Amino acid sequence: MGSANMDLVVTTDVLPKPGETVFGTDFVMVAGGKGANQAIAVSRAGGDGALLGAIGSDSFGVTLKARIAAAGVDTEQVRVVYGSSGVAVVTVDAEGENTIVVTPAANSAFVGLTEAELAVVREADVLVAQLEIPVGTVTEAARVARESGTRVLLNAAPAQPVPAELLELVDLLVVNEAEARAITGRGREAPEALLDVVPRAVLTLGRHGAWYGDRDGTTRYVPAVKVELVDSTAAGDAFTGALAVAWGEGRDMLDAVRWASAAGAACARRLGASVALPLRSEIDELYVPG
Template identity: 55%
Template sequence: MISIFGSANMDLVAYTPMAPKLGETVTGRSFATVPGGKGANQAIAAARASGTGAAFIGAVGDDAFGPALRASLEDAGVDVSRLRVVPGSSGIAHIVVDDDGGNSIIVIPGANGTVTGPTPEDLDVIARSDALLLQLELPMDAVVAAARAATVPVVLTPAPARELPAELLDAVTLIVPNEHEAAAITGRTDPGEALEALLELVPEAVITLGARGAVYGSRAGERLSVPAVPVQAVDTTAAGDAFAGALAVARAEGRPSPEALRFAATAAALSVRRPGAGTSMPSRAEIDAALR
C-alpha cells in the first residue's frame, strides 16, 4: 500500500482552442468540474496502478465539493479514513487546457491550507505503507513534518516549485520533478546537469521531460534514460501525478529501476489520452496491456 499526504482540489477546467494571453478574452469549447489536487491524483494513480489500494491523508471543506472529492477517492479504492472535513471551502484549481493538451493552473488552497502535519493516527497509516508520497500543495511546515516523521521511503514531487528546506531534503528518498521544477531547484536547465545537482541533495532523482521521456539517477551510480510512450495528448494536467503514483507502486513491488520507470512512463502516457486529472488515471490492467 502507498500512503499519500497531500492536497485534494476540485478542478474547474475550461477547454479552449488557445489559452488567453494576459488581458485577452477567448471563447472556450467546453467546461468540466473534475476532482483533482496533486495529492488526490497521486492517491488515485497509486490505487489504480496497484490494484491493492492506497491511503490518502488530507482535508476537504464542508462545502458541496467536499463529498464529491471524498467519493472520487473512494471509488478508486483509496482509503479515506484519514481524510478530515474542516469548515470552509475545499481546495480549488482553475485550469485552462488548450487543444495541444497544454495547461495553465491557478490553485486556491482552501481546506488544504489548514493541514498542519500528520497526527499519531496518520502516522500509524504511514507506518503500515510501503512508501509515502508528498507534494507541495500543503503548507510547507506540514510537508516537512510528514517527511521527517515517516518511517518508510519518502517520494517527493516538488510542485508547485519553491525553495526546499534542507530538513525536507534530508528526509526524502526519491525526488520526482519535471524539467522546469528541476531547473528551479538546481539552477541548471540541462536535464543531465540538473540530475547530478539533485543527487547532491537526495539519494535518488527522476526528472520527467514530457514527450522526451525521463532521466533517472542514484547516488549508487545508476543512470537511466527512459523514452516517453508515443501518444496523442488530450490533457496533460495530471501526467506527472500518474507517473509518480505508478512509480511508487512499481518500486514497492520490487521492480528493477528500468522496469519501474517504463511502468510509470506508460501510466503517464495513458493518463494524457483522457481529459481531467484523477479521472484520467489508468488501471493496472490498462498499464499491463500497454506494456505487452
C-alpha cells in the same frame, strides 16, 4: 499525503492571452489536487493507498471525498475543516497544453498531524508527498516515515525551493525541469546535480522521456511512450503514482520508471485529471520493457 481540490476544467481551441476572452468547447468538474490525483493513480495502478489531507465543509468537500473513495482510496483519515475546499481552474487548449490557477483553501490548514494520521505513515510501504500543502507538514511526516522504515517519495511540485531538512529525509525525488531548477539551479543539462541532495531521483521531461539516477552509479534516460496528446494535466501524477506502486512492489528502478512513463502516456490520452488516470491494464498495454 497532499492536496485535494475540485478541478474546474475548460477546453478551448487556444489559451486566452491577458485581457482576452475566448469561447470554451467543453467543461468538466472532477476531483483533483496532486495528493488526491496521486492517491487515485496508486489505486488504479494496483496499489493499496490511503489519502492524508484536508477538504472543506462546503459541497465541493462532500463530492471530493465521495469521488476519491469511489476510486478505491482509503479516505478514513481525510480531515474536514470549516470553510472552502481547494479549487483549481484549468484551461486546456487543442494541443493539450494547459494553464492552472489553484486556490489552496482547506489544504493550507493541513498542519499538526494527529496520532492516527502518523499511524498511517508508520504502517505504509511508501509515503508519497508533494508541495501543495504546508512544507512543515510534509517534513513532519517524512521524519516519522524515516524513523519507521517507510520510504519517502517526494514529488517536489509545484516548483519552489525545498528546505534541506526535508531533502535529507527523501529516498526518491521526482521533479520536472522547473522543479529541478528550483532545487539545484540546474535542469536537463545537469540532472546529476539532483544526486547531491537525494540518493535517487527522476527528472521528467514530458515528450522527451525521463532521466533516472542514483548514488549507486546508475544514470539512464528512459524514452517517452508516444501517444496522441489530449490533456497533459495529470500525466505527472499518473507517473508518480505508478512509480510508487512499482517501487513498492520491488521492481528494478529503471523498470519502474519505464512503467511509470507508460502510465503518464496513458493518462495524457484523455481529458481531465483524476478521471484520466489509467488502470493497471492500460499501463501494461503501453509498457515497453527495457
